[in-house]
Amino acid sequence: MTVSNPQPLPTTFDPAAIEARWYQHWETKGLFRPHRPEAEPFTIVNPPPNVTGSLHIGHALDNTLQDVVIRYERLRGKDALWVVGTDHAGIATQMVVERQLEAQQDKRTNYTREDFIAKVWAWKEESGGTITRQLRRLGCSMDWSREQFTMDPHFTRAVIKTFVDLYRDGLIYRDKRLVNWDPKLKxxxxxxxxxxxxxxxxxxxxxxxxxxxxxxxxxxxxxxxxxxxxxxxxxxxxxxxxxxxxxxxxxxxxxxxxxxxxxxxxxxxxxxxxxxxxxxxxxxxxxxxxxxxxxxxxxxxxxxxxxxxxxxxxxxxxxxxxxxxxxxxxxxxxxxxxxxxxxxxxxxxxxxxxxxxxxxxxxxxxxxxxxxxxxxxxxxxxxDRGGVVIEPWLTDQWYVNAAELAKKPTEAVRRGDIEIVPRSWEKTFFNWMENIQPWCISRQLWWGHRIPAWFDKDGKIYVAESAEEAQQQAGEGVALRQDEDVLDTWFSSALWPFATLGWPEADAPLLQRHYPNSLLISGFDILFFWDARMMMMGFYHLDKRPWDRLYLHGLVRAADGAKMSKSKGNVVDPLGLIDKYGADALRFFMAAMESQGRDIKMDEKRVEGYRNFATKLWNAARFCQANGIGASASIAAPPARLAANQWIIGEVAACAAAIEAAMAELRFDNAANAIYQFTWSKFCDWYLELIKPVFAGDPDSPAALETRSVAGWALDQILVMLHPFMPFITEELWHRLGAREYELIVAKWPAPQAEVSREATEAIDWVIELTTNTRSARAELGIAPGAKLAAYIAEPSPVASRTIARSAAAIERLARLAPVTIGAAPPGAAMQVIAGEDVFIIPLEGVIDIAAEKARLEKALAASQKEARSLEGRLANPAFVERAAPQAVDKARADLAHHQGEIARLTAALARLG
CATH class of the missing domain: 3.90.740.10 (Valyl/Leucyl/Isoleucyl-tRNA synthetase, editing domain)
Known part of the structure; x- marks a missing residue:
């Protein structure tokens, strides 16, 4: 699939045209599998979705964050394994099949247990792969060659062994207690x-x-x-x-x-x-x-x-x-x-x-x-399945002594052997673990792992890994019947970090190499139902923590902050967003909005904005391609003498360092913001603008050759750093820009290894600040963006002196300041623009109607001050804050912030006029 002779990029970016093609290529070539036996392993397991499930917005968040991490670590040279699979979902799956029977005027009890289970397996083979297909659409780079299912034979063996071992150790017992009883599902x-x-x-x-x-x-x-x-x-x-x-x-x-x-x-x-x-x-x-x-x-x-x-x-x-x-x-x-x-x-x-x-x-x-x-x-x-009022019901069930199993995980978190991120969840974790109740693990269903316990006519219990072993315990001729119940699905999924790697075979190669896992990412809502129980089982069976770190993310809520539910009609379909904006845009939204476990408010406009970001990158690549800028053959930065080229090399290094620092702390929002700001602002808006004059002259000049080399290298670094967040567009551009020896998914993380001139980078930063502040001042005073303005600087700093002398053309082109005079400004109305420690005076006589502009600004300032006072009064009133709808309070606060910003802006504009 490598493009040896790159064709010109299409004028428009179409996500649908590239996503399915690239995903199939990655999976077919086995690029999601660990393939670096000499490298440090990095392992995550996905929270197994129900086999009955379809991708919802929570799955989209959870799996995007995992994919960002696994692609990032793969690029950094780790032997990365992302274990994937689905949960048999006892209640949900049995309900699906029973509903199918009801539609045919049939019911489960018309069949033997074995015949009904055969029907469930048939349903699973025919319809149970919906969510795994949808995870592929999201771009999840999971090792599908080892896809797991919690009812696979090897997994069943692990589950049965766990039950028997816990029973023999006195940690599973039968007891009469209250349970949450669903009278509809029984x-x-x-x-x-x-x-x-x-x-x-x-x-x-x-x-x-x-x-x-x-x-x-x-x-x-x-x-x-x-x-x-x-x-x-x-x-x-x-x-x-x-x-x-x-x-x-x-x-x-x-x-x-x-x-x-x-x-x-x-x-x-x-x-x-x-x-x-x-x-x-x-x-x-x-x-x-x-x-x-x-x-x-x-x-x-x-x-x-x-x-x-x-x-x-x-x-x-x-x-x-x-x-x-x-x-x-x-x-x-x-x-x-x-x-x-x-x-x-x-x-x-x-x-x-x-x-x-x-x-x-x-x-x-x-x-x-x-x-x-x-x-x-x-x-x-x-x-949540049967839809009827739950009845606390006293019945005989199987229980796990969770209090005993909770001891080692609790100690591990206290010692710091397991890090919970964000740490604010630790208090909740300790409180629950230290006051934990017995765990009811039996369910009155047919679909699931049947409890390996047999009873004789007197009610004596025989727990064994097989019927034959139970019979040996009971003695020849003793009639036995197996418990009709199955195990809670959380019981089997508690074994996920190690049973998926070959346990209970102690010498399983994957288990030896990839356990403990490196990281678990899950929603905070399953901290106790799944995460804590994986800790319990990991310490019980292997006397090791299941993973080094646990990251708990928040919920995706509706735009107004309400919890999404079908009854409210505010559920967002992630597949619809992918159809509309592309998987890359949805993924970037999820990562950019995920801030250490805080809930995310759904905002389709932001998703659209990230689609625009992808288009911006696409167009930047088209500009590069049109100017002979293509694939780089170097990991290290090329030699550079021009200030703009030295500057962009330094900015690449700074961006890579910012992403690395953010990912080390699992600050997905900071990492996404770093690559976004660098790509959009530093590279697209400034660097490409700075180098345009280079290509206006001799295409074979040393400056042009150097710039093509540096620009191609910088664009490659963007594609690598952005790849974990936006894998599809980055892989497409990677190959479109030139012949490659390997796919981007297995490329190398940036390592600029370059000395950068501080003088060169200071000069470019100074020009950027001068241009930005000048443009802002023009906008405040209603001056046309293209109008050239004279500027005066009385006492330039060393940076200003060097830059004005060497880069007057760049200042004129970008800031639209010409001429720039070193000396005192003539008397009269003027505005001030600051760059670093330098102050520019820009005369306004003849540029605008100063009296009219002052009047306009004063009128707008008075209006904003009046609105701000009104909003401050309303928000200071406890009756309004406590009784008004939350949306109304939020809007009032947002309006106040807007007017406070306007007051600051208008006051500054008036100050510029003197």
Whole structure:
């Protein structure tokens, strides 16, 4: 694919024409594979996306940052490996296949487990590669030759071994605890799969009668409890009050006779009850509330004794004590299909018993009215897949002793063996790890790694890597059945950094060379679900950290800062942006906006701006090509005598150093800004302008030959430094500009190795500052950009003296100052322009109408001052800042900043006029 005889570049830059072509070339030639056995390894693994997934904007950010790093390290000579793969996504994948069956009036339970799993595999082979194709469109330079899947046979072996080893070490056990239960999917789900939504609800208040004549300090024969979930009173096991609450000292240790069920339950003292909230009394349902579960345990109620009142579909079932009235049995927890549920019936019966405490409010006319409940907005957990309210449900599940496994990772981060970037996340990490709860790893699904545990008829458990081994443990003739559950997908993905490299084969070459990995990049939202668990498993199996550094990036939000969601209709499709602006533009936006974990606000205009940046580079390359500037054959900078050429060599070195410093700190924004500013401003706007006169003369002069050599080298360095951010356009230009021995993706990072004249670079910097400030002053005063202005400098610095003497033509062409006179300026209105320590006086008589210009500037200044005062007053008003929509407050602040800038600009312009 190397272009031996470069053809002229097309006049327009078309990303679509080059992206697919170059990606296929890179992948076909195996350029993403590690191929430098003598070099230092550099390894990253991608957070494996769900096999059911499609590229969303979060994937685009996550994978762009990883690709920037891996391409950068590849250019720096590392033996770079980016491990790629997908997660089997138990719940999501099973749902996809079940929906396909439903569309055919079929269902999973019409098949054996084995037949259904065969259908899932068939779906995976046919439709499971969508996201990997889309990652290619983004330009991700992953080693596709070793693509992984968490249900591959070698990975399954690793998963099963992990379960068995942890069980034998006493770190996996079976227990009865509360889980997040999805009644639609009929499985436990992780916290990450729970979405809290605030929905309209109610707050009911009930009287619970005290037993045995007990009374409160106020003489009441009952306690008042409040709840948003009245149906759960069918499984209440206590009422809690704060141990220091003086209102209830006389009833602590007494009993309540629960309405409807007649169950006798204790009044307990527990700090969970807040005396400031409601009556200070809290109903305790340990089998259906996470807080209540802990309160129940503290009160001495064993999990096995906690009452469960729901079946897997969230329909009421009989509790162990048999006290739920028959009329409730079989009812759904909520109103469903027009039929009242357990909630509605509980409220109805409590009202009939005279135990419902009404909520007193007023109607629109001010008259008091009584409602059954207080309307409230209630934060409610929903399953992100099933879409129904999650039920805390007491059930037998498999758990990992996460507290024990968390010890070594916590110590490693404290010692600095693992660096978390940004460090602000360390406090959150320590807090979670030091208060970690048991990890529920079992799921009630068919698709996934089936738990390697077998039961005999008495319930005895045999954990083994195979059915044959389990049978040997149980003895000949003992009938065994395997656990029906599968493992949580986070359990298998926790092995990703080493199972993808050949573990559990201890001598696997890739494992020996590439573990620990060098870096992990992930969203902060999976710090505990994935990142921390990889740490646990890495230390458990290999007694090593999984990676040296962990970089946590933020979320991509909508333009107004809101979280993106389909329900809000503010989701941005990255593939649509690629179609419109090209992958390079989207990638550069992601890198330029990523600032040490802060959330990114989506801004399509910025993406468009980076497409314009690519076009700017394309046109600069066309200019170079048209002037005989082509590919350089040197890594080191060519010899240079001309000031402009020495200057650009120094600027290349400075840009490379800035990128290196930024990447060392994982400051993607700083790295992107360094190459952007250098390419756009230093090279395109200034250097190409400075060298134009060279090509106006003899094309074979020493100056022209030197300039072609330096310009070609500098453009090559731009392509190399920009390549990690914009791989497609840089690879295309790399080959278009001349014959190459190798692709840009495996080129070498800049190493100018040049001595640069300080005098030469100071002169060019001085001309640039003079030109920039002169142009700015012209714009402020409305002077035509092309008008030549006389300029005076009374006491020039040494830099000014040398530069004026040697580069008067450049000053005239760029700053449009001619003549430049060393000496005092004539009296009269004039403006001042500063360059370095030099002050230029530029007379304005006859150039502009000074009185009219002063009047215009003063009027504009007064208008901006008035607006600024108004905005300052509004923003100083707490009522506005606290109650107005966030967008309105943000706009007011932006408007104030604009007017403050205008005040400074206009004041400076007036000062120029004297």
């Amino acid at each position: 499985t436990a789900i992780s916290d990450l799969e729970v979405e809290t939504q605030t929905i309209p609800g109610h707050f009911w208040r009930f009287k619970y009668p005290l037993a045995d004549g007990a009374r409160t300090e106020a003489g009441a024969d009952h306690l008042i409890v409040a709840t948003t979930r009245p149906e759960t009173m069918l499984a209440d096991m206590a009422v809690a009050v704060h141990p220091a609450d003086e209102r209830y000292q006389s009833v602590i240790g007494k009993h309540i006779i629960l309405p409807i069920t007649g169950r006798r339950v204790p009044v307990i003292a527990d700090e969970h009850a807040d005396p400031e909230l409601g009556s200070g009394c809290v109903k305790i349902t340990p089998g259906h509330d996470f807080n209540d579960f802990e309160v129940g345990k503290r009160a001495g109620i064993a999990p096995a004794a906690m009452l469960n009142m729901f079946d897997p579909q969230a329909n009421v079932c009989q509790t162990a004590d048999g006290l739920v009235p028959q009329e409730f049995i079989g009812l759904h927890r909520f109103r469903k299909d027009g039929v009242d549920g357990a909630r509605e019936l509980v409220v109805k019966r409590m009202k009939e018993l005279g135990l419902l405490v009404p909520f007193i409010t007023k109607d629109k006319d001010g008259n008091e009215i009584a409602l059954d409940a207080e309307p409230r907005q209630i934060p409610t957990p929903f399953g």
